[in-house]
Every structure is written in C-alpha cells, then in structure tokens.
Amino acid sequence: MDAVFKIENWTSWNSTINDGVAATPQLPEIPPMQRRRFSFLSKMALRVILDILPNPRAIRSVFSSRHGELHRTLDLLLELTQGSPLSPAKFSQSVYNTSSGLYSINQKNTAPSTVVTSGRNSLAMAFVEAISQSICYQEKVLLVYVDEPLPEIYKAYADEQEELAAFACILSAAEFGWHAKLIADDDSSLKSPRHLASQLIAALSKSEDYFELELEAQKWIWDLKDE
Numbered sequence: 760m761d762a763v764f765k766i767e768n769w770t771s772w773n774s775t776i777n778d779g780v781a782a783t784p785q786l787p788e789i790p791p792m793q794r795r796r797f798s799f800l801s802k803m804a805l806r807v808i809l810d811i812l813p814n815p816r817a818i819r820s821v822f823s824s825r826h827g828e829l830h831r832t833l834d835l836l837l838e839l840t841q842g843s844p845l846s847p848a849k850f851s852q853s854v855y856n857t858s859s860g861l862y863s864i865n866q867k868n869t870a871p872s873t874v875v876t877s878g879r880n881s882l883a884m885a886f887v888e889a890i891s892q893s894i895c896y897q898e899k900v901l902l903v904y905v906d907e908p909l910p911e912i913y914k915a916y917a918d919e920q921e922e923l924a925a926f927a928c929i930l931s932a933a934e935f936g937w938h939a940k941l942i943a944d945d946d947s948s949l950k951s952p953r954h955l956a957s958q959l960i961a962a963l964s965k966s967e968d969y970f971e972l973e974l975e976a977q978k979w980i981w982d983l984k985d986e
Contacts, residue, residue, distance in 0.1 A: 760883070762890045763984065765936035767899065769928035770810045771960045772803055781923060788813075789865060796848045797861065798831050800824065804858035804905045805865070807927035812866070812901065818929070819892055820859065820872040820901040823885035826909060827855040827876065833910050858905065879919055879975045881906075882926070882955045883941065893932040903927045904956050924956035935984050944978040955979075 774781040784806035786794045797805065804822070812818070831853045835845055852861075859872045873892070877884040882904045889900040908914075908921035952958070952973040962970040968983040 760887050760890075761938075761940040762887075762894075763933055763936055763938045764890050764893065764930050765933040766963075767929040767931065768811055769926070769963060770807050771927075771956075772806050772810070772925040774923050784925075793865065796852065798828055798852060798857070800828055800830070800905050800907055801852065801858050801861055803923070803925035804903055804927075805862060807905075807925045808862055808866075808901070808903060811927050811929060815866045815868065817868055817870045818901050819870045819896065819898055820862070820868070820903065821875060821885050821889040821892065822856065822859040822862075822872065823875045823881045823902070823904045824855065824858075824906050825876060825878060825881045826906055828853045828857055829913075830907060830910055833912065858903065862903075879955065880977070882959065883974055883977075883979055886930075886939065889930055890932055893930065897932075899929050899931045901927065901929055906954070906956065920953045922954045922957050924954055924960075926956050926960055938982045938984045940980050941974070941977045942980065944973070944976060 772784060783799060784802040786802055786805055786809070788809055789805065794802070831849055835849055835853060838845055855876060856874045859874055862868065863872060873888055875881065875885045875888050885902055885904055889902040893900045904924065904926045906924045908923065909917050955972060955974060958972045962972065962981070970981050972979040
C-alpha cells in the first residue's frame with residue numbers, strides 16, 4: 760500500500776467502564792424494536808456511522824472487524840451444546856456483514872458495501888479496499904471498523920492487546936492529503952502491539968502531520984502532504 764487520500768471526517772466511540780462492564784452505545788435514532796436485536800458490536804458500528812452521517816445518504820462503504828460477531832457466534836455454539844433451540848434473530852445476525860446489512864437497511868443505503876477482515880491488519884486492509892474503490896469509482900467511501908476483545912474462553916489465543924474499538928471515516932483518493940504506506944518491519948512480529956484501531960485513533964486525535972503505526976511484520980506510515 761502506497762496511496763494518497765483525504766479524510767473528510769472521522770469519529771470514534773469509547774465506552775465508559777463501570778465495575779468491569781462496558782457501557783452500551785446509545786442509539787435513540789433506531790426504533791426500539793430493531794435496536795434490541797443488535798449485538799454490542801453492531802451498536803458500536805451504527806453509533807459511529809450515525810455520528811458521522813446523521814442523515815441517510817447513498818455512499819459506498821467498507822466495513823471491517825478482526826473478530827466480527829464472535830461473541831454472538833459463541834452464544835449459538837453454547838446453545839447447541841446444551842441442546843437448546845437456536846434463536847433465529849441471533850443466527851441471522853452472527854455473520855461478518857451484520858453491521859453492513861443493518862446500516863444499509865436502517866439508512867436505506869443501496870450503494871455497494873464490502874466487508875474486509877485480515878487478522879491484526881484488518882483495519883489497514885480496509886483502508887486499502889476503501890482507497891482502491893475511491894480511485895476506481897471516483898467517489899467518497901465510508902469506512903467503518905469495529906471490534907471487541909475475545910470472549911473469555913478464547914483469551915489464551917490473543918496475540919495483541921485487545922480493546923473495544925469503533926472507528927469511522929469518510930475518505931477519498933486525492934493528489935494531496937495523507938500519504939500512507941506499508942513497509943516491512945521484521946521486529947514487529949515479535950511484539951504484541953496495541954490494537955491497530957486504538958493506535959490510529961490516538962494518532963489522529965493528536966493532529967500530527969506524521970506518525971507510524973505497528974502492524975504484524977509491517978509499519979504503517981502516515982505523512983500529511985499539503986497542497
């Protein structure tokens with residue numbers, strides 16, 4: 760990846776933690792009968808989308824998550840082991856494109872939507888996809904990334920400092936703006952870096968013109984190029 764793009768706007772959502780429990784994103788814009796079926800992950804996705812796009816708009820979108828609806832999938836697997844009937848609502852919303860589908864339905868967005876996942880590098884690959892689509896179609900693209908820490912049963916397999924993450928931006932390919940590129944970094948594969956989305960949110964919040972993010976065996980370098 761070696762590309763130049765502009766970020767029109769971006770937002771993130773951070774949950775407050777009380778007694779070890781994360782506060783749930785509030786979605787007063789969504790009818791109660793609909794939002795009560797949403798998972799925590801889907802609520803995070805809709806929250807950052809509605810913060811950045813409060814009004815319905817036809818726009819291409821790229822959604823990404825490392826673990827996706829793993830918490831909901833685990834609930835279904837546990838129900839199977841107990842011989843309990845599966846919940847149709849849980850089953851229908853246990854896939855990687857759940858958030859994409861809910862957004863498209865609730866905001867009546869009929870533009871194409873893509874879902875990307877690529878391990879620890881999922882957010883970076885989502886940027887690659889979004890920028891590629893913007894170049895190809897000469898349109899702005901909505902990028903949404905959400906993720907949750909692994910369920911307790913899978914904690915032993917975590918290979919990074921996992922965190923709740925919710926990020927959204929509207930970007931477009933351009934001649935000036937952010938110049939982002941991936942370079943090899945053999946030492947990074949030996950580390951357990953902070954979640955990539957958390958690294959990016961922290962860097963963008965500082966409004967710096969240059970920063971480096973750690974990926975798996977790579978560095979992601981951002982450099983702001985003015986006109």
